[in-house]
Amino acid sequence: MLASLIATVAFSIDGMLPALPQIAEELSPDAVNRAQLVLTSFVLGMGVGTLFAGPISDALGRRKTIAGGIAIYMVGAFVAAHAQSLEALLAARVLQGIGASGPRITVMALVRDLFAGREMAKITSFIMMIFILVPAVAPSIGQLVIAFAGWRGVFWAFMVFGCVGVSWLMIRQPETLAPEDRRPLNVSKLRAAALEVITHSDVRLYIVTMTLGFGQMFALLSTAQQLYAAHGVTDTFPMWFAIGALMAGTATIFNARYVMRLGMRKIVKGTYISQVAISAVMLVLVLSGLTDGASGFPFIFVYSVSVFAMAGLTFGNLNALALEHMGHIAGMAASIVAAISTVGAVVIAAPVGLSFNGTALPMVVATLICSSLAWWLIRKTQETD
Numbered sequence: 001m002l003a004s005l006i007a008t009v010a011f012s013i014d015g016m017l018p019a020l021p022q023i024a025e026e027l028s029p030d031a032v033n034r035a036q037l038v039l040t041s042f043v044l045g046m047g048v049g050t051l052f053a054g055p056i057s058d059a060l061g062r063r064k065t066i067a068g069g070i071a072i073y074m075v076g077a078f079v080a081a082h083a084q085s086l087e088a089l090l091a092a093r094v095l096q097g098i099g100a101s102g103p104r105i106t107v108m109a110l111v112r113d114l115f116a117g118r119e120m121a122k123i124t125s126f127i128m129m130i131f132i133l134v135p136a137v138a139p140s141i142g143q144l145v146i147a148f149a150g151w152r153g154v155f156w157a158f159m160v161f162g163c164v165g166v167s168w169l170m171i172r173q174p175e176t177l178a179p180e181d182r183r184p185l186n187v188s189k190l191r192a193a194a195l196e197v198i199t200h201s202d203v204r205l206y207i208v209t210m211t212l213g214f215g216q217m218f219a220l221l222s223t224a225q226q227l228y229a230a231h232g233v234t235d236t237f238p239m240w241f242a243i244g245a246l247m248a249g250t251a252t253i254f255n256a257r258y259v260m261r262l263g264m265r266k267i268v269k270g271t272y273i274s275q276v277a278i279s280a281v282m283l284v285l286v287l288s289g290l291t292d293g294a295s296g297f298p299f300i301f302v303y304s305v306s307v308f309a310m311a312g313l314t315f316g317n318l319n320a321l322a323l324e325h326m327g328h329i330a331g332m333a334a335s336i337v338a339a340i341s342t343v344g345a346v347v348i349a350a351p352v353g354l355s356f357n358g359t360a361l362p363m364v365v366a367t368l369i370c371s372s373l374a375w376w377l378i379r380k381t382q383e384t385d
Contacts, residue, residue: 001172002111003127005066005103005165007134008073009046012100012158013039014138014245017225018238019151026151027086034086036222036353040346041090043218045076045097046104047342053105054335055190058183061175062110069102070166074159081155096158101338103165108334112323113176118260120323124316126256135308136245139238183329193332202381203337206322209268209377210315210341212370215348217311219366220304222353230358232294244301248308255313264317265378271313272375278306279368286361300360307367314374321381 016038024035049069057065076096083089108124115123145153183193197203228237255267282303285291291299319337326333352366 001165001168002107005070005169006107006127008070008158008162008165009100009104010134011138011141011161012042012073012096013221014135014241015142015154015157016042017139017221017241018143019146019154020225021229022146022151023086023089027083027089033226033354033356036226036356037086037090037350038093039222040218040350040353041093042097042100043342043349044346045094046101047097047339047344047346048094049098049101050105050335050338050342052335053101054109054332054338055183055185055193057102057106057109058177058329058332059185061177061179061182062106062113063169063173063175065106066103066169067166069099069106070162071099072096072102073099074162075099077155077158077162081152105334105338108319108323108338110173110176112327112334116324116327118264118320120320122256122259124320127316133246133249136242136249139241143238183332190332193329194336196329197326197333197336200325203322203326203333205377205381206318207337207340208344209374210318210322210337211344211348212374212377213311213314213318214341214345216363216367216370217307218345218349219352219363220307222349223356223363224304226356226358227300227360227363228297231291231297231300233297240301244305245308247305248312251309251312252316255316259317264321265381268314268317268321269375269378271310272371272378275306275310275371276368276375278303279364279371282360282364283368286359286364291360303360303364310371 020035020038021032023038024032028034053065053069056068073096076092076094076099080089080092080096083092107127111120111123111127141157142154145157149156198207224241225237228234228240233240259267282291282299285296285299290296319334322337323333348366348370352362355362
């Protein structure tokens with residue numbers, strides 16, 4: 001149930017991938033790369049919304065915040081379905097992202113209400129294991145909807161998905177934040193909580209590390225459809241994307257199984273240094289021309305899987321590490337962590353996506369830099385798990 005609510009985010013991003021060529025043709029024919037902004041504008045709205053979702057959930061409770069967020073999300077989807085310009089579509093996507101921040105942040109706070117430390121990492125890994133199925137099938141669902149209803153039909157599918165998720169929550173999930181534990185929406189208290197989060201040295205390092213991780217993943221997501229097409233994969237894109245997502249999803253299974261034994265930091269450090277090595281090799285292959293054309297697609301595919309697998313091995317652990325000392329203000333802490341890392345990721349991903357030149361070079365260089373910095377930063381944190 002919780003995975004389906006968080007999966008609202010994944011469906012809203014990955015479900016749009018097959019629609020980008022049609023959106024570009026209809027709303028931005030003179031600058032096709034701008035269609036990628038349909039993805040990053042959603043992420044931007046989500047980043048802004050996360051700043052408020054946590055405090056609201058701390059004040060009103062988890063269930064009301066999730067339900068309100070889904071309502072805003074559905075309004076944004078309705079407006080997007082009727083947009084007549086790219087600018088109007090992007091504005092609606094920002095609104096959608098703001099709404100999606102409700103379930104995205106509040107679900108993590110809800111889990112933190114019930115679990116902590118490695119146990120929380122284990123639970124979030126199981127959620128991610130189910131969650132990974134949505135990116136696997138979302139492009140195929142999007143393509144199927146587009147075949148019958150055009151690209152605007154995808155937004156109606158978003159509304160149905162949101163309605164199902166929030167209905168399931170209201171029927172099955174009791175409130176986890178007792179009234180006596182709630183924190184009123186008081187500006188001074190919110191400022192104090194925010195300062196507590198951002199002045200904690202390790203939490204700051206985890207936030208920057210997550211920003212780098214999100215940035216490289218969103219850079220790949222925003223260029224995936226064009227990148228695959230440049231290597232001869234067009235109509236079969238949803239199939240290859242699904243295969244890659246399922247392969248990458250095994251990383252969450254590994255994390256759920258071994259995080260209690262190895263610890264969160266050790267897995268994160270090992271993942272980022274591995275990605276540095278993989279990206280260095282890929283950079284050599286790209287510069288040598290071995291990844292050009294249809295014959296280079298296997299390299300592109302395997303590399304994409306490695307980047308998505310990195311997300312499965314790091315994001316749940318980094319969230320758990322960042323919230324380890326923030327249980328008393330879990331909603332606020334989750335908001336600050338997610339808001340900064342998500343908006344920062346857009347700053348990284350948008351230029352990479354807009355600089356797409358028909359090759360994997362911009363994405364590989366960005367991933368190499370981000371993973372190197374993330375590995376260096378995680379080594380500077382204290383061993384607490």
